[in-house]
Amino acid sequence: MTINELKDVASQVRRDIIRMVHGCQSGHPGGSLGATDIVTALYFDQMQIDPKNFKMDGAGEDMFFLSNGHISPMLYSILARRGYFPVAELATFRRLGTRLQGHPTPVEGLPGIRVASGSLGQGLSVAAGVAQAKKLNGDNHLVFCLMGDGEQEEGQIWEAAMYAPAKNVDNLVAIIDYNKKQIDGSTDDVMNLGDLKAKYESFGWKVYECNGNDMQQIVDTLNITRKNAHKGQAQIVLAHTEMGMGVDFMMGTHKWHGTPPNDEQAANALSQLKETLGDY
Amino acid sequence: MKIEVQNYKDTRSGFGDGLLEAGKRNPKVVGLTADLTGSLKMGDFAKAFPERFFQVGIAEANMVGIAAGLAIGGYIPFTGTFANFSSARIYDQIRMVVAYSNKNVKICASHAGVTLGEDGATHQTLEDVGMMKMLPNMTVLVPCDYNQTKAATIAAAELDGPVYLRFGRPKVANFTPADEPFIIGKAQMIQEGTDVSIFACGHLVWKAIEALPILKEMGINAELINIHTIKPLDVDAVLKSVAKTGCVVTAEEHMRNGGLGDSIAQVLALNNPKPIEMVAVDDVFGQSGTPDELLKHYHLDTPDIVEAAKRAVARK
Numbered sequence: 093m094t095i096n097e098l099k100d101v102a103s104q105v106r107r108d109i110i111r112m113v114h115g116c117q118s119g120h121p122g123g124s125l126g127a128t129d130i131v132t133a134l135y136f137d138q139m140q141i142d143p144k145n146f147k148m149d150g151a152g153e154d155m156f157f158l159s160n161g162h163i164s165p166m167l168y169s170i171l172a173r174r175g176y177f178p179v180a181e182l183a184t185f186r187r188l189g190t191r192l193q194g195h196p197t198p199v200e201g202l203p204g205i206r207v208a209s210g211s212l213g214q215g216l217s218v219a220a221g222v223a224q225a226k227k228l229n230g231d232n233h234l235v236f237c238l239m240g241d242g243e244q245e246e247g248q249i250w251e252a253a254m255y256a257p258a259k260n261v262d263n264l265v266a267i268i269d270y271n272k273k274q275i276d277g278s279t280d281d282v283m284n285l286g287d288l289k290a291k292y293e294s295f296g297w298k299v300y301e302c303n304g305n306d307m308q309q310i311v312d313t314l315n316i317t318r319k320n321a322h323k324g325q326a327q328i329v330l331a332h333t334e335m336g337m338g339v340d341f342m343m344g345t346h347k348w349h350g351t352p353p354n355d356e357q358a359a360n361a362l363s364q365l366k367e368t369l370g371d372y
Numbered sequence: 373m374k375i376e377v378q379n380y381k382d383t384r385s386g387f388g389d390g391l392l393e394a395g396k397r398n399p400k401v402v403g404l405t406a407d408l409t410g411s412l413k414m415g416d417f418a419k420a421f422p423e424r425f426f427q428v429g430i431a432e433a434n435m436v437g438i439a440a441g442l443a444i445g446g447y448i449p450f451t452g453t454f455a456n457f458s459s460a461r462i463y464d465q466i467r468m469v470v471a472y473s474n475k476n477v478k479i480c481a482s483h484a485g486v487t488l489g490e491d492g493a494t495h496q497t498l499e500d501v502g503m504m505k506m507l508p509n510m511t512v513l514v515p516c517d518y519n520q521t522k523a524a525t526i527a528a529a530e531l532d533g534p535v536y537l538r539f540g541r542p543k544v545a546n547f548t549p550a551d552e553p554f555i556i557g558k559a560q561m562i563q564e565g566t567d568v569s570i571f572a573c574g575h576l577v578w579k580a581i582e583a584l585p586i587l588k589e590m591g592i593n594a595e596l597i598n599i600h601t602i603k604p605l606d607v608d609a610v611l612k613s614v615a616k617t618g619c620v621v622t623a624e625e626h627m628r629n630g631g632l633g634d635s636i637a638q639v640l641a642l643n644n645p646k647p648i649e650m651v652a653v654d655d656v657f658g659q660s661g662t663p664d665e666l667l668k669h670y671h672l673d674t675p676d677i678v679e680a681a682k683r684a685v686a687r688k
Contacts, residue, residue, distance in 0.1 A: 148444060151446070197473065198474070207440060207441075208468050209468070210468070214433070214437050214468060214469055215437075216437075217435075217436070217437020222441035223441070224445075225446065228445070248437070254429070254431070
């Protein structure tokens with residue numbers, strides 16, 4: 093896809109996010125909006141996938157794992173828009189009986205979801221295991237894993253961070269949604285993350301940085317990670333993002349981490365986001 | 373069942389040998405350990421299938437996540453570490469990426485209970501069965517000797533779904549037939565009787581076997597059933613036995629809260645209330661000592677089963 097086409101998809105995804113959390117008056121719009129560009133680039137440009145024939149084992153495909161599961165509206169919208177399930181199903185988000193649970197789960201049989209996430213800090217371990225399975229299977233496709241930055245405070249992340257380089261898991265590309273905010277405030281105030289780049293480098297990762305809301309930079313960076321895969325080193329991208337990106341009053345604050353917009357706020361937000369693919 | 377002691381072996385060796393056999397039968401079987409290859413007797417598997425063995429270091433949470441990932445990729449992972457680190461330490465990880473996500477991961481838990489011995493309470497988990505049986509989708513197995521643990525390991529590989537497999541450290545009587553297949557969810561009749569139903573699991577099955585002749589001398593004809601599958605519980609076998617005997621003893625190397633006794637009591641309360649006596653640890657942590665000393669100290673020994681049976685019969 094061209095960069096402009098990817099931007100159009102991202103705009104529609106952002107509309108979906110606002111409409112989903114507004115519709116059920118529940119969910120996490122801030123982080124969802126911030127990570128939209130990264131995951132749009134993955135699903136619409138980078139990954140080799142077969143959405144119409146979803147396979148749990150992902151054999152012969154690239155695979156994506158969302159560790160910070162609370163930004164599920166973003167993932168659900170992208171999966172639907174990419175053809176994993178009907179777009180109309182987005183209207184069921186967080187409602188009784190839905191396959192679009194508050195946090196992603198494979199239990200309801202939603203195509204595109206392979207493991208539950210939401211209890212933080214666990215996705216990188218799972219992604220590393222999937223990457224190991226691909227190696228055993230002689231499958232040279234890649235495994236991508238998006239994590240939050242606040243999530244880096246979980247100890248298990250650092251168990252996996254130690255594991256992947258030590259065991260040469262070089263078919264794994266981790267991405268940190270580095271928006272420097274979490275529920276209680278800025279990451280600097282809650283728990284200073286220090287120099288994440290130096291930390292991962294010292295653990296043995298190849299570290300890249302990019303603006304995670306600049307589609308060209310995202311695509312360029314992911315292209316490099318794909319080129320450098322299978323070269324003996326685990327890779328990670330620190331994607332600098334803005335929580336709430338695309339909606340002016342949701343940016344520059346952590347207040348929209350887990351708060352839905354009211355009718356007026358939703359209308360305001362949607363007026364800032366171009367409808368490119370048709371609302372669900 | 374004909375009871376004949378073939379030798380004295382640790383159940384963890386049954387796991388190690390079962391894993392090797394499961395690995396030979398199915399190339400999808402993989403092993404993981406958190407720096408306890410030797411303690412879990414996984415060395416033979418690691419040697420036979422080095423590319424299918426993952427040493428993850430002392431990082432149990434990461435190990436379970438990696439196992440879930442391997443399961444997603446179509447493999448049948450067996451994680452091996454001490455029971456406490458296979459359960460309490462990583463309960464949320466097991467809950468989310470194994471049980472809730474319904475992944476084909478086998479959590480293999482050694483050194484369970486007080487018979488771990490001298491290491492003391494930090495390592496003597498007595499709560500794991502309770503935690504694991506509360507998780508939807510989880511099958512919980514507590515085999516009683518070397519042969520049965522080996523067979524249970526092979527059976528676990530053939531079951532599609534999460535399994536918690538609990539076993540122990542000390543060498544104990546190996547008495548079940550070597551060729552007996554392990555049927556998950558099917559209780560094992562050890563000896564039929566008419567006066568009291570003894571339901572036991574793990575190491576305490578042998579202690580209950582030792583109680584049988586003592587009870588017989590007292591005129592109590594006890595029925596002994598090995599509940600090697602705590603979940604799904606063989607409710608039919610329990611009710612059938614109780615309908616005949618009218619009273620129950622449970623015996624386990626576990627906390628009374630949450631253990632086998634709890635499960636049996638629930639079945640009785642809901643279906644056919646009868647007197648029940650529980651041989652289990654009564655809401656205290658363990659301590660250092662030899663396995664035999666500890667079994668005696670915490671009233672998990674043969675005389676305790678005898679006394680419990682007498683009390684149960686008297687309450688009829």
